[in-house]
Every structure is written in structure tokens, then in C-alpha cells.
Amino acid sequence: MLVTAGLLMGVTLLAASLLRPKKPSATKADTYECGIETVGDTWVQFRVQYYIFALVFVLFSVEAVLLFPIAVAYNALPLYAVLITVLFIIILLEAIVFAWRKGVLEWN
Amino acid sequence: MEFNIIKFIVDPIDGFIRNLLSFSPLLGDLVTMGLAAIVICTVAAVSFMALTYAERKIVARIQDRIGPNQAGPFGLLVPLADGIKMFTKEDTTPRSADRGVFNAAPLIIATFALAGFAVLPFSPGIVGTALNVGVLYTIAIGSGSIIAIIMAGWGSNNKYALLGAFRTVAQLVGYEVPMILNLLPVVALTGSMSLMDVVYRQTLANGNPGIPFIVYFPFCALVYLISGIAETGRSPFDLLEAESEIVAGFHTEYSGMKFALFFLGEYVNALAVAILFVTIFLGGFAGPVLPPVVWLLIKCALVFSLFMWLRGTLPRVRVDQMHDLNWKFLVPLSIVNLVVVLLIGKIFVATEATQQATGGIVVGYYGQAAIFAISNLVVLFGGLALAARAGRVRRLADEKIMAARAEQNQLAASRAIAVGK
Amino acid sequence: MTTQQILFIVCSAIVLGGALLVVTTRNLFHAALFLILSFFGVAGFYVLLEAGFFAVAQIMVYIGAISILIIFSVMLTRGMQAMTPRNSQAAIAAVVCGAMFVLMVLLYQRGSFTLPGFGVNGTERQVGAIPWAFAGEENNISGVPETWIAKFGFSLVDIQQYALPFLVSGILLELALIGAIHVARERRPAEIIAERAEIAAEEAAEAELPAPKPMPLPEVAPAHHMESH
Numbered sequence: 001m002l003v004t005a006g007l008l009m010g011v012t013l014l015a016a017s018l019l020r021p022k023k024p025s026a027t028k029a030d031t032y033e034c035g036i037e038t039v040g041d042t043w044v045q046f047r048v049q050y051y052i053f054a055l056v057f058v059l060f061s062v063e064a065v066l067l068f069p070i071a072v073a074y075n076a077l078p079l080y081a082v083l084i085t086v087l088f089i090i091i092l093l094e095a096i097v098f099a100w101r102k103g104v105l106e107w108n
Numbered sequence: 109m110e111f112n113i114i115k116f117i118v119d120p121i122d123g124f125i126r127n128l129l130s131f132s133p134l135l136g137d138l139v140t141m142g143l144a145a146i147v148i149c150t151v152a153a154v155s156f157m158a159l160t161y162a163e164r165k166i167v168a169r170i171q172d173r174i175g176p177n178q179a180g181p182f183g184l185l186v187p188l189a190d191g192i193k194m195f196t197k198e199d200t201t202p203r204s205a206d207r208g209v210f211n212a213a214p215l216i217i218a219t220f221a222l223a224g225f226a227v228l229p230f231s232p233g234i235v236g237t238a239l240n241v242g243v244l245y246t247i248a249i250g251s252g253s254i255i256a257i258i259m260a261g262w263g264s265n266n267k268y269a270l271l272g273a274f275r276t277v278a279q280l281v282g283y284e285v286p287m288i289l290n291l292l293p294v295v296a297l298t299g300s301m302s303l304m305d306v307v308y309r310q311t312l313a314n315g316n317p318g319i320p321f322i323v324y325f326p327f328c329a330l331v332y333l334i335s336g337i338a339e340t341g342r343s344p345f346d347l348l349e350a351e352s353e354i355v356a357g358f359h360t361e362y363s364g365m366k367f368a369l370f371f372l373g374e375y376v377n378a379l380a381v382a383i384l385f386v387t388i389f390l391g392g393f394a395g396p397v398l399p400p401v402v403w404l405l406i407k408c409a410l411v412f413s414l415f416m417w418l419r420g421t422l423p424r425v426r427v428d429q430m431h432d433l434n435w436k437f438l439v440p441l442s443i444v445n446l447v448v449v450l451l452i453g454k455i456f457v458a459t460e461a462t463q464q465a466t467g468g469i470v471v472g473y474y475g476q477a478a479i480f481a482i483s484n485l486v487v488l489f490g491g492l493a494l495a496a497r498a499g500r501v502r503r504l505a506d507e508k509i510m511a512a513r514a515e516q517n518q519l520a521a522s523r524a525i526a527v528g529k
Numbered sequence: 530m531t532t533q534q535i536l537f538i539v540c541s542a543i544v545l546g547g548a549l550l551v552v553t554t555r556n557l558f559h560a561a562l563f564l565i566l567s568f569f570g571v572a573g574f575y576v577l578l579e580a581g582f583f584a585v586a587q588i589m590v591y592i593g594a595i596s597i598l599i600i601f602s603v604m605l606t607r608g609m610q611a612m613t614p615r616n617s618q619a620a621i622a623a624v625v626c627g628a629m630f631v632l633m634v635l636l637y638q639r640g641s642f643t644l645p646g647f648g649v650n651g652t653e654r655q656v657g658a659i660p661w662a663f664a665g666e667e668n669n670i671s672g673v674p675e676t677w678i679a680k681f682g683f684s685l686v687d688i689q690q691y692a693l694p695f696l697v698s699g700i701l702l703e704l705a706l707i708g709a710i711h712v713a714r715e716r717r718p719a720e721i722i723a724e725r726a727e728i729a730a731e732e733a734a735e736a737e738l739p740a741p742k743p744m745p746l747p748e749v750a751p752a753h754h755m756e757s758h
Contacts, residue, residue: 046601048605048714048715050274050278051598051601051605052710052714053281053282053431054281054594054597054601055706055713056285056435057284058590058594058598059705059706060288060289061251061288061593062702063699063702064244064247064289064589065586066695067292068243068244068295068301068582069678069681069685070682070686071293071296071682072296072676072682073299073679073680073681073682073683074295074299075299076465076679077466077683078467079466079467081687081692082451082453082454082686084686084688084695084696085686086447086451087696087699088696088699089443089447091696091699091700091703092699093440093443095703095707096435096440096443098706098710099706099710100436102710102711103714104710104713104715105431105432105435105436107432209559240582240676240678241581241582241585241678244582244585244586244589245585247589248585248586248589248593250593251588251589251592252592252593254597255562255565255592255596259562262558274604281597300676301678
């Protein structure tokens with residue numbers, strides 16, 4: 001399915017490339033910066049906030065991968081198994097609360 | 109299920125192709141799958157065109173204006189005009205852009221958006237590929253398009269594009285968490301990750317009660333809807349495309365067909381989110397009298413109208429408000445809700461058989477649905493009350509500070525007047 | 530040549546080719562992208578092994594989360610554009626990796642081997658045989674669906690199976706997050722002063738000198754606070 005979608009899109013792009021006008025010019029090839037000339041290197045001050053959010057997302061991703069099979073088997077789980085799952089979830093909730101209390105979930 | 113019109117059309121074609129290629133079952137499989145993929149992609153693309161038109165008209169009416177009405181009667185040829193425009197606009201590439209990455213990004217986004225349609229059930233038995241991990245597949249597809257956004261931002265070699273890409277990724281990555289957490293109760297109750305099974309659980313098949321999951325889990329449905337809207341970058345979460353913000357975000361440097369592919373990806377994504385919400389929470393193609401695919405269309409149209417309604421009425425959120433909403437409200441509440449659902453599901457069970465297997469109090473299907481719904485609403489309103497209280501505490505503190513400042517100003521003013529005298 | 534063999538070769542090419550490009554390409558960002566390509570190949574392997582759940586989990590976790598983390602940390606290192614990754618130990622590394630690969634192939638072919646003296650009462654012991662992960666056939670809990678995903682899920686919370694490693698992995702995740710946040714957190718100026726004073730006091734105590742006088746206001750790197758995005 002992925003392959004077919006990719007091929008279809010490739011075909012569309014190819015068709016478009018044949019149809020459109022090609023008039024390169026120096027101004028058009030410049031980087032766009034609100035209409036002014038660019039100043040300085042293309043370098044962005046990267047804030048650690050992005051990294052923290054991605055890190056917490058990794059945590060939840062791994063948690064999801066472990067929780068989904070447990071959810072699939074949920075109807076047959078005895079109560080103690082559900083309590084173990086709840087314990088696992090609370091461990092990860094604790095991690096989020098730690099992040100919250102340390103103030104890293106702010107976007108300044 | 110009633111007269112299944114799609115199966116009626118598809119089965120003969122399927123049989124015909126397989127008969128034709130009976131010398132090689134593999135080839136038969138490949139051709140049928142390829143044909144199905146092409147049909148799904150075409151359906152998605154055509155609905156994309158119709159949706160852009162519908163959106164512009166409806167949002168215009170909400171904003172008390174008419175919307176496009178020049179191209180063709182009632183502006184019906186607008187999608188065609190848009191298409192011609194996209195095909196024939198020049199494709200400018202910045203001089204110092206990274207060619208491979210720059211050109212690959214829109215292709216990847218559009219491909220992943222369309223690939224998300226592969227697991228959506230359109231009718232009983234009609235699905236692109238009957239994956240038994242359909243729910244997780246949709247989340248994985250969402251994650252895949254995130255990489256393409258970074259590629260687009262980086263490949264443009266443009267400060268603002270890169271910055272826009274990072275902010276977009278932070279938003280998308282953040283709102284995937286409540287999505288994941290709120291799909292878990294649905295999967296738990298269904299006992300399977302396959303979307304077809306999720307729909308069947310909401311119908312009357314196999315002894316299931318015909319209760320859609322939105323009745324079982326209103327909180328989960330609401331949060332999933334909000335996260336879905338945020339995932340697609342629609343209003344009110346479209347702070348990344350705001351004209352006054354970072355130019356056009358990660359697709360600043362794109363024009364012509366490549367920009368069209370980004371645009372396509374966004375709308376197809378929104379359509380996929382709508383169909384997913386309908387499938388998981390509203391019962392998919394289930395319905396009494398009409399053919400199933402018509403029910404799917406009706407429900408999906410309703411949900412998408414809801415999206416357009418939100419776009420036309422709500423103001424845009426600020427970036428820190430958006431992140432606060434996600435990490436401080438939606439995520440903790442979703443976790444609490446998940447724990448509550450898991451525990452309650454074991455204490456109040458629906459059938460005798462389950463009670464004999466794992467114990468609990470039998471309340472029947474409807475009783476269980478009612479208990480789940482009540483617990484969900486308790487979590488929702490409890491969370492809202494907590495948030496309201498926190499907001500009120502902060503507002504009172506702010507007011508106190510403002511009052512103190514006003515008093516100081518007045519004191520200084522009166523002192524100045526006294527000195528002046 | 531069955532289809533499965535062809536697909537296996539294609540997936541191997543993607544994985545190995547991607548990995549090769551990761552270590553040889555000059556541009557750090559391209560290296561990250563080729564790593565993602567490699568991960569897609571691994572997901573393809575999972576599909577070939579009829580473990581669709583793990584394929585999707587691989588895409589969701591590795592490509593959707595960890596790759597983003599890698600790209601972000603690549604961006605965090607300053608002067609990324611000026612850096613061309615060069616490895617002066619490439620030759621030695623290649624030799625060591627090749628030796629490890631040969632060792633792994635031999636072990637796998639052998640299947641299992643006996644270690645004298647490590648068994649019970651000093652007898653020999655079989656190592657290396659692949660243990661069966663799911664004891665689902667042995668439990669008597671009725672109603673566990675026959676699908677292996679359900680068995681896998683059940684084994685994660687069954688006390689007789691893998692509940693303890695499951696909880697330990699949760700604690701490990703939590704510790705990793707706490708550690709990373711502690712290291713990567715942005716400190717306010719007061720905290721920075723306090724931390725530096727603490728470090729200075731420790732060093733002074735070690736060198737057995739009198740404690741230094743309190744530090745003047747340090748030049749906090751303006752990059753932290755100037756641009757608020």
C-alpha cells in the first residue's frame with residue numbers, strides 16, 4: 001500500500017515537473033526571510049525544551065508498546081495482573097510528575 | 109448489516125482478476141492489492157478536492173461572507189482551478205538547499221498520509237489490508253510523517269523553516285501522547301487492535317451490544333478528538349501556519365507541486381483523523397437501514413463539519429497555552445482515566461462467563477457501559493474543576509499583585525501632588 | 530528463489546546499505562536519515578517474521594521517537610555544520626566488529642554449547658539454546674485469546690512469567706527520564722550560582738585550602754535567555 005501510494009505521488013510529481021515553467025532567476029533562488037536579505041549563518045539557537053518533549057514522548061512510546069498487548073489480553077486478565085499494570089502506569093506517572101515539579105514542562 | 113453495496117461491487121471484480129491470473133496466485137494477490145491501493149488513493153484525492161471547496165465555503169458562511177463563487181456555478185470549479193494552478197506554478201528551490209532531502213520531504217508526507225487509509229474499514233469485510241495491529245499502525249504512520257517535516261525544515265536551509273519545523277514537531281510529538289493513552293481503553297474492551305474488530309464490537313454482531321464507544325468512554329473520545337485536531341495542525345492549533353508567525357513554517361520554501369503535496373498531506377491527514385474517530389468511537393459503518401458505506405459517509409461528514417465549525421469559530425491558541433494544555437491537563441487526566449477504566453473494568457464485568465474466568469460483579473453490558481461513562485465523566489469534570497481552581501488561584505494572586513501595584517502608584521501619585529503643592 | 534527469499538535480500542540490502550551509509554557519509558544529518566532507512570529495513574524483517582506488531586512498534590518507537598531524539602541531539606551540538614564526522618579509529622573498529630560478527634555467526638550455527646563446570650554440582654551446562662518466551666500453553670487461565678499478542682500481553686503481567694522484569698523496565702524508564710531531565714534542565718541564574726559555589730567548595734575541601742570567597746555574578750551565557758521562541 002505504501003509502495004503504491006509512493007508511486008502515485010512520484011508520478012504526480014513527475015507530471016508536474018513536465019508541465020510547469022522553468023524560469024530560474026537569482027532572486028528566486030535566494031532564501032526567504034520576510035523579504036529582507038539574510039544576515040548571518042543559517043543557524044538556529046536550539047532550545048533544550050524540544051529535546052525534553054521528545055524525551056518524554058520516547059518514554060510514552062515505549063510505555064504504549066508494552067501496554068497495548070496487555071490491553072489486548074485485558075479481558076482474560078485476573079485482578080492482580082491489572083494491579084501490576086496499574087503499578088507500571090503509576091511508575092511512569094511519577095516520572096511525569098517529577099518533570100512537572102522541576103519545571104521542565106514549561107515553554108518559555 | 110444491510111445491503112453492502114461496496115462488497116457487491118468489489119467481489120465480482122476481485123473474482124474476475126483472480127480467475128484471469130489463476131496461473132499465479134501471487135500475481136493475483138499483487139494486482140488486486142495494487143488495484144485496491146489505487147482506488148483508495150483516488151478516493152482520498154477526490155475527497156481532498158471536494159473538502160477544500162466545502163471548507164472554504166462553510167468557513168466563509170460562518171464568517172458571514174460568501175466564499176469562492178467565481179470559478180464555475182457557485183464556485184464549484186474551484187478545486188479544478190486550484191489543481192491547474194498547482195501543476196503549472198514554477199518550482200523554486202533555494203540555492204543552498206539540500207536537494208535530495210528537500211525533494212523527498214513532500215513525497216514522504218503525502219505517501220504516509222495516503223498510507224494511513226490502508227487500515228480504515230469502509231464496509232464489513234472491505235478494508236485495504238486487514239492488519240491485526242491497525243490501531244498501532246495509525247499511530248506509527250503519524251510518527252512517520254514527523255520525520256518528513258524535519259526533513260522539509262532542514263532541507264530548506266532557511267532559519268525560519270527549521271524553527272517552524274521544530275515547533276511543529278514539538279506540537280505533533282506532544283499530542284501523540286494523549287492519543288495513545290486514550291486508545292488503550294478502547295483496545296482493552298475490544299480485545300484486539302484490529303480496526304475491523306473495534307467496529308464489530310460496536311455493532312450487534314457476535315452477541316455484542318450495539319453501543320458505540322463514545323457512550324462507553326466520552327472522555328476518551330473528547331481527548332482523542334482534541335489530540336487528533338492538534339495532530340493535523342488545524343484550527344485552533346494552527347499556530348504554525350499563522351501569517352503573522354514564522355512565515356509559513358516548515359514549508360516556506362516550497363512552491364508549486366511540492367507545496368500542493370504538503371497541502372494534500374494535511375487535508376488527507378485531517379480526513380483520516382475524522383474517519384478514525386468515526387471508526388473507533390462512533391461505530392464506523394454501523395447503522396440500521398442504509399448501506400454501511402453511506403453510514404460511514406454521513407458520520408464522517410458530520411465529524412468533518414465539526415472540524416470546520418471549530419475552525420471558523422475558535423481563536424488560535426498560543427504556543428505555551430497549547431503545550432500547557434497537553435502536558436499539564438490532557439496527559440495526567442488521560443493517565444488517571446486509564447487507571448480508573450482498567451480497575452473498573454475488572455470490578456464490574458458484563459457477562460457471566462467473564463465473571464467465572466476472572467471474577468467481578470456482573471452488571472450486564474448496559475450496566476457496564478453506564479458505569480464506564482459515569483467514571484469517565486467524573487474524571488473529566490473533576491479535572492476541569494481542578495484546572496478551574498488552579499486558574500482561579502492564579503487569577504486571585506494576580507489580582508492581588510495588581511491591586512498592590514495600583515496602591516503603590518496611587519501612593520506615589522499622591523506624594524508627588526503633596527510635594528508639588 | 531521464493532518471494533520470501535527475495536524480500537529477505539531486499540530488506541537486508543536496506544538495513545546493511547543504510548548502516549554503511551550512516552558510518553561513511555560526511556553530513557551528520559544525512560547520517561541520521563540513513564539510520565531511519567535502516568530502521569525501516571528492520572521493520573521489514575519483523576514483517577517477514579510474521580510479527581507485525583513488532584514491525585509497527587519498531588516504526589512507532591524507533592523511527593517516531595528515538596530518531597527524532599537523535600536528530601534533536603545532533604542539532605543541539607553547536608557547530609554542527611562545521612563538523613564533518615571523521616573517525617581515526619575506523620580501521621581497528623572494523624577489525625573488532627568483523628571478529629564479533631564471525632563469533633556471532635559461529636555461535637548461532639552451533640545452536641548451543643556446553644560449559645563445563647557451570648552446571649549443577651559442577652557438571653556441564655547447556656547455554657545458548659533459545660528459550661521459549663511464552664509459557665501460555667501451561668497456564669490454566671481460560672479465555673486468553675489464542676493470538677500471540679494476547680499471550681505476550683498476558684505474559685507481561687503474569688507473576689509466574691515476566692511481571693517482575695516488566696516492572697523493573699518501568700523503573701528503568703523512569704530513572705532514565707529523571708537522569709536526562711536532571712542533566713538537560715535549564716537552570717535559573719540563582720541555581721547556577723548555587724551550583725558553582727557548591728562545586729568550588731567541594732574542590733577547596735579536596736585541596737584542603739580555605740574556602741574561596743563567594744563568587745561574583747557570573748556571566749550567564751546569554752544564549753539561554755535571549756531568544757525566546
